[in-house]
Amino acid sequence: MxxxxxxxxxxxxxxxxxxxxxxxxxxxxxxxxxxxxxxxxxANGGLLTPSMPEPWNGPGVYHHLAASLFRSSSPMQLRLRALPSLLSWGITFLRNSTPGRFYSATDDNYWLAVYSLDKTLALTERLQLDYDLLDAGTLSVFQNAEQMAERQAISDHLACHGMTSVTVDRDEIVVLEPLLKGVADKLVGGIWFPDDASGDAHxxxxxxxxxxxxxxxxxxxxxxxxxxxxxxxxxxxxxxxxxxxxxxxxxxxxxxxxxxxxxxxxxxLPVKPAKGYSVTIDAEGLGELPGVAIQDDESHAVISRFGNRIRVVGTAEFAGFDTSVCKARIDHLFGVLESLLPDLASRADRATAEAWAGLRPMSNDGxxxxxxxxxxxxxxxxxxxxxxxxxxxxxxxxxxxxxxxxxxxxxxxxxxxxxxx
Ligand SMILES: Cc1cc2nc3c(=O)[nH]c(=O)nc-3n(C[C@H](O)[C@H](O)[C@H](O)COP(=O)(O)OP(=O)(O)OC[C@H]3O[C@@H](n4cnc5c(N)ncnc54)[C@H](O)[C@@H]3O)c2cc1C
Missing domain, CATH: 3.50.50.60 (FAD/NAD(P)-binding domain)
Incomplete structure (x- = not known):
């Protein structure tokens, strides 16, 4: 054959x-x-997160997208020039944002993600794959109580399926990630997902x-x-x-x-590109590095560690098939690093950092x-x-x-x- x-x-x-x-x-x-x-x-975020299986078209997404047409700082951006190519896909994307459809897709994705992580870790063990796996969970931190409550509601929902999450206060955040000590007072709390992992996808x-x-x-x-x-x-x-x-x-x-x-x-096939950015820093010799992947809900960004490299990842733009790297977006990612890990940010060499943009293949029902x-x-x-x-x-x-x-x-x-x- x-x-x-x-x-x-x-x-x-x-x-x-x-x-x-x-x-x-x-x-x-x-x-x-x-x-x-x-x-x-x-150069994606590297997160293996059954804890975050929800699609992007959750209830309220319509308002976020509409606002982003006029606000360049919005974490989810819709570019006017991309609108014509998104028309019928976008209508279905919005139609799927009702609470019922959102939770139905969240559940389906959760089961696939849990199954997948099991297979990934089993394969890693069996073949001794080396890709800077960090099997220490992920830590979501919040500067806003309302946003924390939204994430908590999804975590509570997934707890019914057996997902483990641990709500942590400032002191506990610092125990989990001592490098956050200097900024803990601006956080309202965090959620630790001990069963998540991270690793370099490439x-x-x-x-x-x-x-x-x-x-x-x-x-x-x-x-x-x-x-x-x-x-x-x-x-x-x-x-x-x-x-x-x-x-x-x-x-x-x-x-x-x-x-x-x-x-x-x-x-x-109803799939459209959603652009995201990352910047990867060679952190060799920069002192202590994070021991857990950190998700910052405020900026919708992630800080991951792969061996001696630190990667900051974020942003979502519906802007067509454009993979050019916009400097302002990379500056924004450095800003996220500064706001959470200021010591590390001050020692990072921006000149040698690798900036990247990629296109997430988004379906319209999540x-x-x-x-x-x-x-x-x-x-x-x-x-x-x-x-x-x-x-x-x-x-x-x-x-x-x-x-x-x-x-x-x-x-x-x-x-x-x-x-x-
Ligand atoms: C900024 C960013 C952060 C992300 N972070 C995470 C994360 O933390 N965790 C997570 O789970 N996911 C994350 N993702 C999503 C994840 O990276 C993607 O879902 C995944 O890489 C998609 O893999 P793929 O194989 O479908 O596509 P690709 O990696 O794009 O592979 C498709 C391949 O097909 C090839 N190809 C295309 N057309 C042809 C053709 N005609 N002939 C031959 N070859 C062709 C391409 O060259 C490409 O190599 C992130 C994505 C982005 C952009």
């Missing part, structure tokens, strides 16, 4: 390939970039790539898929910048670019698309939004079970790639 093709060598495509290779399938990953994990999976991609090749899979980089080819309602292969490849089974895991490819075979496409032999694993690292290994197992016609370990129906939204 010809190899199964996977379009996209980011977190999702590589995770899918690794699981299939391990189950004895012949797999070939086709990746447009010169290496794996160089697109959205490159390093994980490289570790997966090594395992795929060691297991007999192939990875072609610099290979751009230009078209999906179908014949008589079945997948027949793909056209690439290096010619045609015949295949009866193709997985599209091309992140924000998945809808372009799928359109060619008549499968409409869940990813995992499963068979509209024609035989076509499979989709895309649209994981702000949770693609958290959900990668679980999504891969869910799809592999479907491809191999085996019972799935969690309910895959909420993530169906042909669902009506």
């Amino acid at each position: 010809r190899p199964l093709l996977i379009v996209g060598g980011g977190l999702i495509g590589l995770a899918t390939a690794q699981v299939l290779v391990e189950r004895g399938e012949r797999v070939r990953v086709l990746e447009a970039r010169e290496g794996v994990g160089l697109e959205t999976s490159f 390093l994980f991609c490289r570790e997966l790539a090594r395992e795929i090749v060691a297991g007999g899979g192939e990875i072609d980089t610099g290979m751009q898929v230009t078209d999906l080819i179908s014949r008589n309602g079945k997948m027949a292969g793909v056209d690439t910048n290096r010619g045609r490849i015949d295949a009866s089974r193709v997985v599209v895991a091309a992140g924000v670019y998945s809808p372009h490819l799928l359109r060619g075979v008549g499968h409409a 869940r990813p698309f995992i499963g068979a496409g509209n024609i035989e032999g076509l499979y989709i694993n895309a649209g994981h939004g702000a949770l693609g690292w958290t959900m990668a290994m679980g999504s891969a197992h869910l799809l592999a079970d479907q491809i191999l016609d085996r019972p799935t370990e969690i309910d895959g129906s909420p993530f169906s790639a042909t669902r009506t939204i």
Whole structure:
């Protein structure tokens, strides 16, 4: 049998390939970039957070987005120039922001995220993967009591499913993260999620790539898929910048670019890009570093640690397919570091810090698309939004079970790639 093709060598495509290779399938990953994990999976926040499974289109999102058209400091930004391309997607995005739909997507994502983190940690242990894993939970800190109450309400809801969260006061925050001592008096409190973790997603991609090749899979980089080819309602292969490849089974895991490819075979996938930024600082020799990933609810930003590197991540812009780096956004991230870890910020070398922007593949009902496409032999694993690292290994197992016609370990129906939204 010809190899199964996977379009996209980011977190999702590589995770899918690794699981299939391990189950004895012949797999070939086709990746447009010169290496794996160089697109959205490159310099993300690194958080593995079943504790934050809620979609962005929660109740009240309409007001946040409308306000952002006129306020440049808003954490979620909607650019006027992006409005026409977002029209029908955006209406469904807003339609899904009722409390009932929000909590339904939150629950579905939670189960997938928990399943995924289990798979990630088990794989890490079994293959001794090295990607600067920090298995110490995440700590959310709040400067505003109302925002803390909102997060607490979601945590209380997830507690019914067995999620552990610990509400902490200022003193307890400092015990969990002593580096926050100098700023604790401006915090109203925090929530610690002991079962979360963090790690470098790009390093994980490289570790997966090594395992795929060691297991007999192939990875072609610099290979751009230009078209999906179908014949008589079945997948027949793909056209690439290096010619045609015949295949009866193709997985599209091309992140924000998945809808372009799928359109060619008549499968409409409602996924749009939401831009985010990160800045990574070499913190070697800068003294003590945080021992836990910190989420700052005030600025909607995250400070993660990967070995001797510190990364500050944030912002969400609906601005089309633009990955240019805006200096003001990076300055904002340095501002977050200054406000929470001022000593570290004062010692950080801004000149050598690596600024980056990436595009989250956002679905319009807040869940990813995992499963068979509209024609035989076509499979989709895309649209994981702000949770693609958290959900990668679980999504891969869910799809592999479907491809191999085996019972799935969690309910895959909420993530169906042909669902009506
Ligand atoms: C700022 C930011 C912070 C984030 N933080 C977190 C976090 O803390 N935790 C978390 O869980 N998630 C986080 N995410 C989300 C996560 O990074 C994404 O959901 C995830 O990377 C998506 O992976 P992917 O494989 O679908 O897409 P990608 O990583 O973009 O991979 C798709 C691949 O397909 C390739 N490709 C596209 N088109 C073609 C083609 N035609 N032919 C061949 N190859 C093609 C691309 O080159 C790319 O390598 C964050 C995202 C951003 C932007």
